[in-house]
Amino acid sequence: MIRKKLIVGNWKMNKSGSDGITLTREIIEAVGREVAVDIVICPPFTALESVGHALEGQTIKLGAQNMHSDKRGAFTGEVSAEMLRALFVTHVILGHSERRTYFGEMDNFVSKKIRAALAAQLRPILCLGETLIERETGSTLAVVQRQLDSGLREVSKDQITSVIVAYEPVWAIGTNKVATAAQAQETHTFIRVRLTELYGTALAQKVRILYGGSMKPANAPELLAQPDIDGSLIGGASLEARSFIDIVKTAIAAG
Numbered sequence: 235m236i237r238k239k240l241i242v243g244n245w246k247m248n249k250s251g252s253d254g255i256t257l258t259r260e261i262i263e264a265v266g267r268e269v270a271v272d273i274v275i276c277p278p279f280t281a282l283e284s285v286g287h288a289l290e291g292q293t294i295k296l297g298a299q300n301m302h303s304d305k306r307g308a309f310t311g312e313v314s315a316e317m318l319r320a321l322f323v324t325h326v327i328l329g330h331s332e333r334r335t336y337f338g339e340m341d342n343f344v345s346k347k348i349r350a351a352l353a354a355q356l357r358p359i360l361c362l363g364e365t366l367i368e369r370e371t372g373s374t375l376a377v378v379q380r381q382l383d384s385g386l387r388e389v390s391k392d393q394i395t396s397v398i399v400a401y402e403p404v405w406a407i408g409t410n411k412v413a414t415a416a417q418a419q420e421t422h423t424f425i426r427v428r429l430t431e432l433y434g435t436a437l438a439q440k441v442r443i444l445y446g447g448s449m450k451p452a453n454a455p456e457l458l459a460q461p462d463i464d465g466s467l468i469g470g471a472s473l474e475a476r477s478f479i480d481i482v483k484t485a486i487a488a489g
Contacts, residue, residue, distance in 0.1 A: 243472030
């Protein structure tokens with residue numbers, strides 16, 4: 235089955251509103267009406283509204299980098315799914331390794347966020363991945379399965395095709411290290427097989443699995459050519475228009 239490639243730019247804690255608009259306009263000029271590949275950009279919360287206005291009328295979608303699982307309450311510094319929807323956000327990154335590592339987010343909390351996002355008609359991007367120690371001790375697949383199973387707990391067959399999975403080996407994020415195409419494909423295949431066990435072949439084949447972990451224009455062609463790599467969750471390379479556009483164009487060529 236041919237799944238349309240998806241390229242997601244995660245700006246992390248970078249770009250003010252004005253900087254974000256400048257970058258967004260550069261991306262729009264090159265691929266703003268592209269339909270052969272899906273594109274999502276995820277600015278920090280402070281730039282969501284301004285970037286969202288810049289994206290009006292374009293095929294590029296607006297994503298957020300995080301959200302809380304509750305609709306409202308005494309959660310200083312947090313935002314809800316409903317708040318994101320009010321800004322016309324369509325996608326949200328959940329369970330990113332930096333949230334798990336630096337902010338102590340556990341599997342069960344990520345699972346609650348996934349369910350809240352789906353209930354609000356947001357498309358969650360569920361991040362999975364192992365640390366260097368876990369890879370060196372042969373625990374990669376066990377870690378990925380635990381995070382996948384927990385994240386999808388209570389996600390129904392009717393909902394699963396709204397979920398995007400992103401495999402991001404933690405040891406390759408922001409380190410200039412990258413999994414080889416074979417390593418990435420191996421883990422993506424494992425995820426696809428597990429999705430098949432949970433939801434059946436037909437639905438599992440519709441779920442897009444992204445690779446995240448220092449993808450750049452130089453290594454994108456080999457990675458995006460793999461049969462189970464359906465796109466990328468891009469960090470550093472999404473902060474410069476030329477590199478991000480080059481990866482988008484590589485995804486278009488890869489089909």
